[in-house]
Amino acid sequence: MVKVFTSSVINTNIDxxxxxxRDFNALPNWHPAIANSAIENDEPSDxxxxxxxxxxxxxxxxxxxxLALSDLDYFYSYLILESPMPLKNYIATLQFKPITDGNLTYAEWTATFDCDRQEEENLIKLVxxxxxxxGFNSLNQIFIE
Incomplete structure (x- = not known):
């Protein structure tokens, strides 16, 4: 199993x-790699x-x-059902914590997945x-204050 961990500081408050x-369907609004998104079967995005x-x-x-969403703990977890990437059993969590010194936000995005050994290094870098x-860089650009 491969684990990817990335953290950053976002230059605004956690709220x-x-x-x-928070909106699971909001990726196109903050991640520059996403063209469009829809929640299937008209279900609520939370x-x-x-x-x-x-x-x-x-x-x-x-x-x-x-898989999970918590407004109290500022996180959501999800799994990939289908992807062009050569991986399986992908589960990720995107979580935020307040940094009280400066009213900033600590951001952490982690994932675990399985892949062929020859794909491992490439996928770790890609993810x-x-x-x-x-995504974190884009959020910092959005919240330039």
């Missing part, structure tokens, strides 16, 4: 960050079990199921840098 990303179906700007479609860090 602003959470309101921007309903555990709902499925988001989104397209990447560079091509490719991904379907993910929401950690291409997905997670790119």
């Amino acid at each position: 602003k960050v959470w309101m921007k990303i 309903k555990v079990g709902c499925i988001r179906n989104f397209n990447l700007k560079e091509g490719g479609n991904i379907r993910e199921r929401l 950690g840098d291409g997905v997670f860090q790119t």
Whole structure:
């Protein structure tokens, strides 16, 4: 099993960050790699079990199921159902914590998955840098104050 861990500091308070990303269907509003997204079967985007179906700007479609969401602990977890990436058993958690010194936000995005050994290094870089860090960088651009 492969584990990817990426963390960052977002330059605004946690409530602003959470309101921007809480909606499981909001990826196109803050992540630059996402072209569009829809929740299947017209379910609420904060309903555990709902499925988001989104397209990447560079091509490719991904379907993910929401596993958990907590407004109290500022996190959600999800699993990939379908993806063009050569991985399986992918489960990720996106979590935020307040940094009281400066009214900032600590952001942490983790994932575990299985893949062929020859794909491991490439996928760690793709997920950690291409997905997670790119998302954090975008949030910091949105919240330039």
